[in-house]
Amino acid sequence: MSSEGSAVSSRLAVVTARQDAGLNICLLTLQAEDGAPLPPATPGAHIDVHLPDGRSRQYSLLSSAPYRIAIKALRDGRGASQWLYDNLAVDDLVRISAPRNNFSLREGATDTVLLAGGIGVTALLCMYDTLSAIGRTVSLHYWARSQEETFLHAELSGKEGIHIHSCGGRATSMAAVMAGHGPAADLYCCGPERMLTEFAILTRDRDPQRVHIERFEADSTGAFPQTDHGFTVKLARTGTTIAVSKNQSILEALIQAGINLEYSCEEGLCGACEARVIEGDPLHRDSVRTPLEHNKRRTIMLCVSRVRSSDTLVLDL
Ligand code: FES
Incomplete structure (x- = not known):
């Protein structure tokens, strides 16, 4: 499966400033191509930046009016940040997602x-x-x-x-x-x-x-339990049932079945593919939410989650 990601909420932005901000680090200012205000963001939010070859990477917003992000070359070891660092210049257009916040700030904290x-x-x-x-x-x-x-x-x-x-x-x-x-x-x-x-x-x-x-890298400590069996996903809004084989993610199975979904990283990092679980026993393997948050929200990340004990997951899709 490609890592193209759904462009449901993406838009073109223009690089309006580029500043050296440390060794192999650049600071970019982005504004909407049409000059309209970009969606507001809360502290801790990130955006996806899409590369022309379909890859995408997540970058935290240093500010949201205008958007400012910092890119460190070789940061992800997969070449995406290196490419952006080497190629993005003032006046270039780049496709970005709406902001997403998996790292919200409690502004009322005393310390x-x-x-x-x-x-x-x-x-x-x-x-x-x-x-x-x-x-x-x-x-x-x-x-x-x-x-x-x-x-x-x-x-x-x-x-x-x-x-x-x-x-x-x-x-x-x-x-x-x-x-x-x-x-x-x-x-x-x-x-x-x-x-x-x-x-x-x-x-x-x-x-x-x-x-x-x-996290901006998948957790590779081996802390996530593994499964090696297929299971079934039922979409509650349409009643559609879709088989997920042991070698594919829920996200892949749903996209193959023609379901239009938003996703980006496919590594359990960005939160774009979060979906609500109505029934079933999900096995979480993402780095977006803590187990406590998962329990409260009753959601999964479709790109990495599996099932634990049940054979079927019923999703609010
Ligand atoms: S696509 Fe990023 S968490 Fe699933």
């Missing part, structure tokens, strides 16, 4: 700690700006390999509440940072997988509602 690794800082800067603007207590800890690899180093290093670590000196550990914040703190983390794994371990005993993770 918010933002923990960023590498380019993951771009998912957190909008939160920092929002909370600072309304006078909330917020700190942003940003681990970067070196000063030259730090995103907007000169701009960020002077800001109150922003702590950049590992720029030549002895790095403060994430554990040390978190030890300074009690159980009432809301913690947000976005960074490389090793950092997210450490964050998950360090927050094991905290209230899950105060612990928030954003």
